[in-house]
Amino acid sequence: MTKIVIADYHPIIRKGAEVLLNSVNEYSIVGRVSHGSELSKCLRKERPDILILELKIPEINGFQALRNMREEFPFTKIVIFSSHSEQIYALRSIKSGASGYIPKTASETVFLEAIKCIALGKVFLTKEIEATLKNKSVNKNSIQERYKKLSTREIEVLNLLSTGKRNKDIATLLEINEKTVSTYKTRLLKKLNVTNLAEMIHQARIFQFN
CATH class of the missing domain: 3.40.50.2300 (Response regulator)
Known part of the structure; x- marks a missing residue:
């Protein structure tokens, strides 16, 4: 068995x-x-x-x-x-x-x-x-290129943000301080070319990890 x-x-x-x-x-x-x-x-x-x-x-x-x-x-x-x-x-x-x-x-x-x-x-x-995975939007390639620039830790922070976690929660889960979480959020906004958290989470949801 x-x-x-x-x-x-x-x-x-x-x-x-x-x-x-x-x-x-x-x-x-x-x-x-x-x-x-x-x-x-x-x-x-x-x-x-x-x-x-x-x-x-x-x-x-x-x-x-x-x-x-x-x-x-x-x-x-x-x-x-x-x-x-x-x-x-x-x-x-x-x-x-x-x-x-x-x-x-x-x-x-x-x-x-x-x-x-x-x-x-x-x-x-x-x-x-x-x-x-077979039916992504025409923005797939540009979004994928942006995600290739993210580190594993940045992706983990993004995933937690997308589930509604606060900075304090993320800091506890990843064993880092809140200031570091804020730094990751700033980097994510810049690397994903978005201006706010809602846009960031939207990109996370439509991105295919391949």
Whole structure:
């Protein structure tokens, strides 16, 4: 059986995912965790085939944590199961080492299809995000060129801003001070050639990370 660890801060999400996976009798749930510190210990002990991960769990530092886990546990496939905007997070998750991205708005059928796909060694993206990648506006190339100038940290700050996080929240999550967050916001406005936060977030939502 495929061994799976579920990492999410909501008990009902962990339980629901486990019930779904057990319904097809192909998976063995070897770990259920809610914090980053628990996750590291669990991965070292269980060495699962698949990790179902919510990037927002406490003590997880976004995409950097994802990249670190890929380096430390290269044989564990990671699928992001998140309430974050799929438009913003899906492709960035793949680029950071994930094997798939499942939005929490997905149906039970899509969830199981995604896990099966990833268990087979494939990459999973929903049909919606695949369609989006094929139908971007004529501004795609210019926007893409702007994003190429962003650092990984700048992209992380932008992603958090787009979900409504305040400077103080971002500083805490990324373990930096508020002044540094303000500096990143100023850089983002300049690099993306926009004049306000609303325009910045709009560009983030239409940009395809490829």
